[in-house]
Amino acid sequence: MKITRSFEVRRPLPAVWALFQDIPTVAACMPGAELTDDKGGGAYAGRVSIKLGPFGASFEGEAQVTADAASRSGHAEGRGVDKRGGSRSKLALDYRLTEVEGATRVDIDADVQLAGPVAQFGRTGIVNETAGVLIGQFATNxxxxxxxIPEAAPAAQAASPIAAPAEPRGIGVLALIGAVIAALVRRMLGRAA
Known part of the structure; x- marks a missing residue:
């Protein structure tokens, strides 16, 4: 399943780029994600948990992350297994940062492959809608x-965006379900018009 999303962060490109190079901080900004090990060389182990009503999955796996400073872009590939439910996931994700007036635009292109019980949600479009909600919360975080980080922070502090960070907000199960249902209804009403 292809997922393409864009969002803007109201901060200058260098600050956003510095944050995107700090993988533990990026993982902490994604609701349900937890980084468990930095294996070095851009390899990380972690867990991503999601719950939709009675269905829950906790994917444990590894990801390889690379970045290209010249193009302000990056690539991540990962695989995970939900040991309790038997579902499997595979992700290939590309991102690009672009400076826009007073902000930074983040473009994300992802290819998500699901197998096992969780795959049935992909057929109904819930995974795609959930991704939109999670990316929105990620942008907020x-x-x-x-x-x-103050706007006029010295260059050394701007390169380390985790200095005295605000705690990112997670997303509650009911809020996620409500947002997904609202997005599905909006999409259905858009088709009916």
């Missing part, structure tokens, strides 16, 4: 992290 990125802004909260960056807000902890």
């Amino acid at each position: 990125v802004e909260a992290r960056l807000a902890a």
Whole structure:
């Protein structure tokens, strides 16, 4: 399943780029994600948990992350297994940062492959809608992290965006379900028009 999203962060490109190079901070900004080990060389182990009503999955796996400073872009590939439910996931994600007036635009292109019980949600579009909600919360959390750094911070502090960070907000199960249902209804009403 292809997922393409864009969002803007109201901070300058260098500050957003510095944050995106701090993988533990990026993981902390993603609701349900937990980094468990930095294996070095851009390899990380972690867990991503999601719950939709009675269905829950906790994918444990590894990811390889690379970045290209010249193009302000990056690539991540990961695999995970939900040991309790038997579901498997595979992700290939590309991101690009672009400076826009007074902000930074983040473009994300991802290819998510699901197998096992969780795959049935992909057929109904819930995974795609959930991704939109999670990316929206991720953007909010990125802004909260960056807000902890004053705009006129010295270059050394700007390169380390985790200095005295604001705690990112997670997303509650009921809020996630409500947002997904609202997005599905909006999409259905858009088709009916």
